[in-house]
Amino acid sequence: MNDVEPKTDEESPYECFKCGTIVVAETHPMTCPDCNASMRNRRTPLE
Template identity: 55%
Template sequence: MRDVEQDHGEKTPYECFACGKVITAVSQPENCQDCGGEMRNRLTPLE
């Protein structure tokens, strides 16, 4: 698997671990706007 190169300033999809809400943002949000759960970058594979 290759690393994904991202341009700074490019919007990236983030998903909430708790509720599954997906948003796009330039930088990773601290917590989900809906439930307060932890957000993950969807372009980074889970291990």
């Protein structure tokens, strides 16, 4: 069996800081489609 290598360009979930809307996309959406607030990558831990 072959191991599946993680892809860096796969879709990732992004979460709105303000309303919590989740958007799954390959590229980072700059603003929330619902409220235009900033989005963050849920896979990136916050400091």
